[in-house]
Amino acid sequence: EVQLVESGGDLVQPGGSLRLSCVASGFTFGSYSVNWVRQAPGKGLEWLSYISHTAEVAYYADSVKGRFTISRDNAKNSLYLQMNSLRAEDTAVYYCTRDEGFCGSSGCYRWADYWGQGTLVTVSS
């Protein structure tokens, strides 16, 4: 059974830092690209970041670029999100997702097929 379990969410002051983790099981983690997606309280879903299966490629949303860093350790079946310079608007539940996808003549296309249960980050003084 595919499982993604996030952890690391906490209450942090504005300007502070936090590192989220997502541990994967039930599949060969190193063969899949993964993402972070967040959801502010009462709001919709916001994609944050992508990392390829080898960690060679990473993408970020403009809202977190330069503040957040995605990384992974395939030997530990783990995905991470280092969050710096946190703001009140970063308060949200953070989800990790696994990608399914394919590569064709016009590029590679990936969609989320599994989601973790989420971890809550609250940024407040």
Add this chain to the structure above:
Amino acid sequence: DIQMTQSPSSLSASVGDRVTITCRASQGISNYLAWFQQKPGKAPKSLIYAASNLQNGVPSKFSGSGYGTDFTLTISSLQPEDFATYYCQQYNSYPLTFGQGTKVEIK
């Protein structure tokens, strides 16, 4: 960035109703569209990819269609477990973007 717009934002329906949700992309995205279901307090669940392909285990009462800029999600006969918020997402290009969601409520 590609903007995704869902309509309606919410709807009220009865058990057994046929429900259709629309998602429009600000530019053509081929069929690179996914649909997700989220129940209150729970993580989203993947329903459909490539506009019309059901994820494993998703019941056939869900169906998707569309290409280019206009897409639909249809629930053929609404059941109590289907009351939730539904999101579309384009994966044609990064940044990936979601629609604002459609909340399906009980009439």
